[in-house]
Amino acid sequence: MIVFSNVSKHYNDVVGLNTTSFQVETGELFGLIGPDGAGKSTVMRLLATLLLPDTGSITFNGINVVTDYKSVRKSIGYMPGSFALYTDLTVKENLEFFASVFSSSVEENYHLIKDIYDQLAPFRHRRAGALSGGMKQKLALSCALIHSPLALILDEPTTGVDAVSRVEFWNMLRRLKDTGMTILVSTPYLEEASLCDRVGLMNNGTFMRIGTPDEVVKAYNKTLWAIEGGYSHAVLKALRRYEAVHAVYVYRDKVMMSTEANISAEDIMEYLKSKEIEGASVVRATPDFEDCFMDLMQSHTSVKHDRTDKHG
Amino acid sequence: MPIAQLFLFGYAITTEIRNASIAILDNAHNTKSTELTNDIVSSGYFTIEEEVQSYQDIDDAFRQGKIKAAIIIPSTIGSGQIPSARIQILADGTDPNFAAIVVAYISSIASRVATPLSSQPAFINVEHRMWYNLNQRSVNMFVPGVITFIMLLVSAMLTSISITREKEMGNMEVLLVSPLKPVIIVLGKVVPYLILSMVNVTSVLTVALVFFEVPMQGSYILLALASSIFIICSLSLGVLISSIAKTQQVALMMSLMGLMLPTILLSNFIFPVTSMPPLLQWISVIIPAKYFVSIIRGIMLKGAGIGVILNDLLILAGMTLLFIIISVRKFKIRL
Numbered sequence: 001m002i003v004f005s006n007v008s009k010h011y012n013d014v015v016g017l018n019t020t021s022f023q024v025e026t027g028e029l030f031g032l033i034g035p036d037g038a039g040k041s042t043v044m045r046l047l048a049t050l051l052l053p054d055t056g057s058i059t060f061n062g063i064n065v066v067t068d069y070k071s072v073r074k075s076i077g078y079m080p081g082s083f084a085l086y087t088d089l090t091v092k093e094n095l096e097f098f099a100s101v102f103s104s105s106v107e108e109n110y111h112l113i114k115d116i117y118d119q120l121a122p123f124r125h126r127r128a129g130a131l132s133g134g135m136k137q138k139l140a141l142s143c144a145l146i147h148s149p150l151a152l153i154l155d156e157p158t159t160g161v162d163a164v165s166r167v168e169f170w171n172m173l174r175r176l177k178d179t180g181m182t183i184l185v186s187t188p189y190l191e192e193a194s195l196c197d198r199v200g201l202m203n204n205g206t207f208m209r210i211g212t213p214d215e216v217v218k219a220y221n222k223t224l225w226a227i228e229g230g231y232s233h234a235v236l237k238a239l240r241r242y243e244a245v246h247a248v249y250v251y252r253d254k255v256m257m258s259t260e261a262n263i264s265a266e267d268i269m270e271y272l273k274s275k276e277i278e279g280a281s282v283v284r285a286t287p288d289f290e291d292c293f294m295d296l297m298q299s300h301t302s303v304k305h306d307r308t309d310k311h312g
Numbered sequence: 313m314p315i316a317q318l319f320l321f322g323y324a325i326t327t328e329i330r331n332a333s334i335a336i337l338d339n340a341h342n343t344k345s346t347e348l349t350n351d352i353v354s355s356g357y358f359t360i361e362e363e364v365q366s367y368q369d370i371d372d373a374f375r376q377g378k379i380k381a382a383i384i385i386p387s388t389i390g391s392g393q394i395p396s397a398r399i400q401i402l403a404d405g406t407d408p409n410f411a412a413i414v415v416a417y418i419s420s421i422a423s424r425v426a427t428p429l430s431s432q433p434a435f436i437n438v439e440h441r442m443w444y445n446l447n448q449r450s451v452n453m454f455v456p457g458v459i460t461f462i463m464l465l466v467s468a469m470l471t472s473i474s475i476t477r478e479k480e481m482g483n484m485e486v487l488l489v490s491p492l493k494p495v496i497i498v499l500g501k502v503v504p505y506l507i508l509s510m511v512n513v514t515s516v517l518t519v520a521l522v523f524f525e526v527p528m529q530g531s532y533i534l535l536a537l538a539s540s541i542f543i544i545c546s547l548s549l550g551v552l553i554s555s556i557a558k559t560q561q562v563a564l565m566m567s568l569m570g571l572m573l574p575t576i577l578l579s580n581f582i583f584p585v586t587s588m589p590p591l592l593q594w595i596s597v598i599i600p601a602k603y604f605v606s607i608i609r610g611i612m613l614k615g616a617g618i619g620v621i622l623n624d625l626l627i628l629a630g631m632t633l634l635f636i637i638i639s640v641r642k643f644k645i646r647l
Contacts, residue, residue: 048489050647069645070491078489082482101490143486 001026002047002151002182007056009042015205016042019055022200022210024184026061029177031196032186033293038202040186041081044155047184048078060151074102077149079140081156087129091120091139094128095146102147112179113142116172134165141172151182158187170195190290201296208296213289220287222246222258222295225268230280238275242268247298251290258287258295329413330587333361333379335370339387348385348399351421358417370402374443376620377606380404380586381414398439405442406613407453410584415440452527455520456608457581460601462516463539464546464575466509469567471550475501476563479554485647494643502547509543529615535608538621541628542604548635549600555642575601603628 002024009016017039024030032040045051046058049069058065060072085094095117099106110117116138123131128139137157144152154173158166170192177183177197185196193199194213201208201216209216227235235255239248244267248257257268265282272280285291336352338345352358358381362373370382384400401418403411419440478484478501487497517535520526528535549571557563578585578592579601585593596602603624610616610624618625 045485045647048485050485050488052646073489074491076489078486080482080485084482084486086483087481098486098490101487101492103491 001059001061002030002184003057003059004043004046005056005058007046007053007058009046009051009053015039016051017046017053018205020205020207021056022207024182024198026182027177027180029173029183029185029195029197031193031199032184032202033188033190033193033199034186034202035188035297037204039205040202041155042205043202044078044153044184044186048076048153049073050078074147075150076153077144077147077151078153079144079155079157081159085128085136085140085143088127090125090127091131092124094139095142098143099146104147106146109146109148112145112148112176115175116142116145119168132162132165134161134169137161137165137169138172141169145176149181151184152176154183154185156186156188158189158192166192190293193289193293201293203297203300208300216292217287217289220292220295221261222287223261223263224285224287224291225257225259225265226283226285227255227257227268227272228253228281228283230272230277234275234277235272235280238272238277242271247295249294249298251294256285256291256294258291258298329357329410329417329584331359332357332381332410332414332584332586334358334414335362335364335373335379335382336360337364337367337370337382337384340385340389342389344389345385348389348422351424352383352418355417355421374402374404375610375614375616377610377614377616380407380410380584381418383418401440403440403442405452406609407580407584408442409453411442451520451524452613453609455516455524455526456612457579457605459513459516459520459539459608460542460579460581460604461572461575462512463509463543464571464601466512467505467543467546468550468553468571469564470508471502471505471547472553472557472563472567473560474505475551475554476557476560480559488645488647494645495640498551498639498643502551505547505550506543509546510540513539513543526612528612530611530617534618534621535611538604538607538611538625538628541625541632542600545600545604545628545632545635548632548639552635552639552642555639555644574599578602579605581605598631600628600631603631 004023005021006019007017007021008019020043032043034040042051046053047060047065049065049072052066060076063072065072086097089097095106095113099108120135120139120142123135128136131139141154141157144154158169161169166189173183173185174195187193193216196213198210198212199216200210209219211219227239232250232253232255236248236250239245239255239257242248242257244259244263246258246260248255250256259268265284268282269280272282287295334352336349338349349360353360361379362369364370364373364382370379370384373379374382381401381403384402386398386400389399399422401415403414405411475484475498478487521528550567553563553566553570557566574595575581577583578588578596578599581601585596585602588596607621607624607628610621614620
């Protein structure tokens, strides 16, 4: 079990993580979701003993990550955001190198990486630098797994990877989770959230919400509208000034808007007409995970703005 | 930075000599010889470093690197019996450029003393000889410098760049998270360059001895010992740079500006430090290459033994130890 209690981390003046507490249960696949700079990597590096928290405490299976970092390092597998393999070594050599670094051997834990390695096997004598993005990430995952860690920390493993490889990668994570491994994974792709047991939505160094993907969607308490037709830029501009609006953004080819529950489609149509926008249709939409995230982002940012206004 | 470079080059690269250490063996001890001595000293170009009484003293002073040149005034000077006297100048040929300038300066001072006011014909002849490097071959001077330079380049620069590359690529994160001890990580990076530098020194030395016929007067074992110390010193400097620099570019700039430039300018490799302003002379004290250049020239060209180079060797070893301690302490077990 991973426990963060009242942890904060600053880089000089920049906030990496505001005072934060959360837990990841043993055997859970926990996703950290948020835009760049939200604090996902900070959480992972703190847990991986690479950073020291300014305040608070972090424990992994009851072991203090700060004072007993050596035993934590032995029992976690960490895959950093950037491709952290030796590009001039072959696939096989990379695996063997990382196995020896963790005083293990490829044979010893072959069962863990078998699934992944089977796909890599045809390229085992190819240099890691010459692999495709998806293959690189699979190899990096194999290297992080080679010492049979109790927990995996994966920092944006699917960023820059093609859609097919991403699906395969997540299937692997599910299978690893089924072996009882705790997995903490971060991603900027919202659609990957539904593949996690629980997610933490992050922004500006804090968790906006933590829960199962369903819980996050259920917690949505606004009314969502999809506005189609019309010149979407003009629609967007007009709706931003609409006083009942909560959040407005473009999603696929529609303009999405969330409002308080007491607003009707007619109200919105009327408002658009008053702004001389014709031919737009306003339809109630069912919120999905993306909408919830965008809504949370919006309220999070506006709360921040309000605060700065008050201070100013 | 460019301004600093301009000052550095402007002051460091000078072919003038200032306060060069010399010895005068006065066999005459009369007014003429004293006049000559005073003129040489008051010119400001030379300082008398050693009181010498015999040829043996001069020999010792040269071997220990205390003096750059020696002037031998014959007993016949100013005696009037013999119309001409021959002044001998011995110059340290391990630095041919410098030696040639020293000889030229002393010759002109001597001839000025020789022809005071009247149109008396010159009665002083100056004859000069280069010690250690009779033909003033500049290759003899450059090879030790080049060896120093290559060792520094391979050891310090490549080490610092290869460690910072690990940082940049994110490999360092994984290595740090692994149970490996920091010492092992650093050793893993350093040992290949240690071997590479050893191979480099051997090959450069072989080429120098075989193709350029650079003399090797001293002990190979001593040379190997001194080289090893200097390589370790450079490697620890490389590790030190990599613990400060975050990117390869920064590491490269730090190696170039912080190590290469001072080494070329302030190590006596090309330009004699003694002719530079006091500030640069003080700075040169902390340049490890300066001591190594002096050691390697001593061993190769003068056949200096352990006794002569011990001082430089100890300073170098001390610096090495200091750099190792600092870089080990600076090496972070976290990001």
